[in-house]
Amino acid sequence: MTCTGRSLTLGCLLLLTPLLGMAGGNSLLIPATSRCALNTVPEAMNEALRACEHAASQGDLQAAYELGDYYYNGRRAPRDLAKALHWFEQASLKGHALAQHRLGVMFFRGEGVPANNVQAYVVLKMSAVNGEEEALDTADRVSAQMGREEHEIATQVLGQIFRDYLMELQTAGE
Incomplete structure (x- = not known):
């Protein structure tokens, strides 16, 4: 991903943060x-x-x-x-972004768990959503090691996570 693309993606996610954070005090960013x-x-x-x-x-x-x-x-x-x-x-x-980043690295390297690029990628993307900028670079390194099928699985998993989260926010606002 280019720097411009990464900035645009992160910018879009940050724009959503105030909206997502309003439901029941649920904030994406953990201090x-x-x-x-x-x-x-x-x-x-x-x-x-x-x-x-x-x-x-x-x-x-x-x-x-x-x-x-x-x-x-x-x-x-x-x-x-x-x-x-x-x-x-x-x-x-x-949702602790730094913990997600470290966990993603452990899955990528196979430290204490079997190496799993899909799981590493998903956790690293969630870390980035939660504010850990370095996780974007790490996710890019994982992505470079993934095959097409792994990318498809990771994309499906992330899509489901975000759909579930948005549904949860919608029901919390009712």
């Missing part, structure tokens, strides 16, 4: 501010992890993303892709 103190001293790490897991299990999307990042990058503890996948999925299902 990304730090919730957990996972960069603490080693002596306090167990307590920080417990507090972050509690927040994430209570629905705090940023906490779930931070846990996924903590387990994914393995800087402060051994890398655990299964836990990273779990927490990225939890945040992704609720």
Whole structure:
């Protein structure tokens, strides 16, 4: 996709954001501010992890993303892709753009899951819709690896996701 085409696509999606966000306070954009103190001293790490897991299990999307990042990058503890996948999925299902981007990369690379270009592409496109600009470039890299059949499947899946979402918005406004 050209830069102009990408900008036009993103611009159209951003124009829809205020309309989509009006239904029941449902916003496509999730703010990304730090919730957990996972960069603490080693002596306090167990307590920080417990507090972050509690927040994430209570629905705090940023906490779930931070846990996924903590387990994914393995800087402060051994890398655990299964836990990273779990927490990225939890945040992704609720629209956290950064978590969706990381999850899409995991599907593309086959990190902790079997590589799946279609799933990677779909998740990366959703990340872009939710505001993660870098996801557009990553989706382009995935797209370059996909065959025609994979593109068709991904397009059908994305189309169904957006149709379902628009139906949900329409019924919420009634």
